[in-house]
Amino acid sequence: MTAWTDAELDRIGAAEEIELESERGDGSLRAPVTMWMVRDGDLVYVRSVKGREGPWFRGTRTRYRGRVSAGGITKDVTFQDADPSTYERVDAAYRAKYGHYTGIVDTVLTPLSRAATLRLVPR
Incomplete structure (x- = not known):
């Protein structure tokens, strides 16, 4: 397993949003989805506001692989279900990162969204 470098983590962690593209069954990439992401130590996470039935989340289930871009970093990743x-x-x-978006940040803190937490692992 490949790890994020400190420089990548700093740039991705400082970025407001991430562009996420999941792989289709044929290996091509779906259209990018703009979303929030957070860093926890040397790990990067995203969540689906619509839970595991959200369209982009379902797209990650095809191959569990894709590409993300944020803070000038573009990286091929594996999508792993986060440990509860x-x-x-x-x-x-x-x-901490998005609390200034009063009310909106609550959409990623629901039980539905929490159950759709993915860890982005570089490959």
Whole structure:
């Protein structure tokens, strides 16, 4: 497994949004989706506001692979379901980074959204 470099983590963590493209069955990439992401130590997470039934989340289930771009970094990644034991830390990271979006940040803190937390692992 490949890890994020410190420079990549700094740039991605500082970016407001990430562009996420998941792979189709034939290996081509779906259209990018702009979303929020957070860093927790040396890990990067995203969540689906619409839960596991959200269209982009379902797209990650095809091959569990894709590409992300943020902060001038573009990286091929694997999508891994986050361990539920990380949800509270990820919640805190979302509140710290996006809490100034009063009310909107709550959409990524629901049980539905928490259950659709993915870790982005470079490959």
